[in-house]
Amino acid sequence: MKFFLIVFLLVFNILSAQKINWSEDQKLVWDNFKSKTNNLGGSTVVAYTHCGWEFSAITSTDPKVPVKIEIQTIFNEDKSWKDDKRINDYVLVHEQKHFDIAEIHARKLRKEVSEKIKNTSYYNKFFKTIYAKISSEYKNFQAKYDRMTEHGMNKEKQTEYNIMISEELEKLKNYQKL
Numbered sequence: 001m002k003f004f005l006i007v008f009l010l011v012f013n014i015l016s017a018q019k020i021n022w023s024e025d026q027k028l029v030w031d032n033f034k035s036k037t038n039n040l041g042g043s044t045v046v047a048y049t050h051c052g053w054e055f056s057a058i059t060s061t062d063p064k065v066p067v068k069i070e071i072q073t074i075f076n077e078d079k080s081w082k083d084d085k086r087i088n089d090y091v092l093v094h095e096q097k098h099f100d101i102a103e104i105h106a107r108k109l110r111k112e113v114s115e116k117i118k119n120t121s122y123y124n125k126f127f128k129t130i131y132a133k134i135s136s137e138y139k140n141f142q143a144k145y146d147r148m149t150e151h152g153m154n155k156e157k158q159t160e161y162n163i164m165i166s167e168e169l170e171k172l173k174n175y176q177k178l
Contacts, residue, residue: 022051022073022103024169024176028096032075033082044151046086049098050079052138053106055131063121069113072177073106075099093162094152100165101145105138107172114175 020032028049038045051074058068080095112130117123149158 018077020075020077022075022099022106022177028075028092028099030082030087030092032077033080033095034077035079035081038081038083045083046091046151047082047095048080049095050076051099051102053102053109055109057123057127059120059123061120063119063124065120067117067120067123069117069123069127070177071106071110071113073099073103075102090155091152094149094158097145097161097165098142100169101142102138103176104165104168104172105134105141106177107169107175108137109134110175110177111172 018034020026020028033047033049035048035050038048053071053073055069055071057070059065060067109131112134113127116126116130145161148154149161152158
């Protein structure tokens with residue numbers, strides 16, 4: 001079996017920044033935002049959440065052997081930033097929703113993978129395409145979320161997105177990582 005992806009991810013995790021795995025029971029706190037650098041530029045940015053997914057796959061040289069794929073939603077503390085002078089609980093909720101959006105799309109990815117990839121052959125044929133599609137949807141959703149909520153400053157739109165995000169998490173609950 002090929003363990004190169006797992007070995008790579010383990011080494012990468014050891015060498016990279018502190019990460020928090022998404023959990024329904026653990027919400028972000030301002031102490032999780034450890035970067036001192038506002039990489040986005042501009043004085044209107046109050047905080048930045050660096051989040052996304054990590055995955056590993058165990059495949060075989062035998063194309064008929066089942067594949068094991070794990071997908072984890074992560075928050076990178078050392079790449080997430082806040083302006084200490086302007087943060088508040090309302091902004092923190094907006095940033096938590098960015099992390100929740102990453103989890104929604106991880107669940108969508110887990111769902112498609114579970115439905116379409118049963119063995120190493122299917123993994124080799126379809127995983128990159130599925131991943132690219134969900135990744136594109138994720139990036140577009142994150143951008144639209146910030147645009148529509150005006151980075152959380154439009155309280156009415158923020159409330160609408162808070163509800164929509166909670167509903168999506170619930171709808172895809174069967175695909176959360178246990």
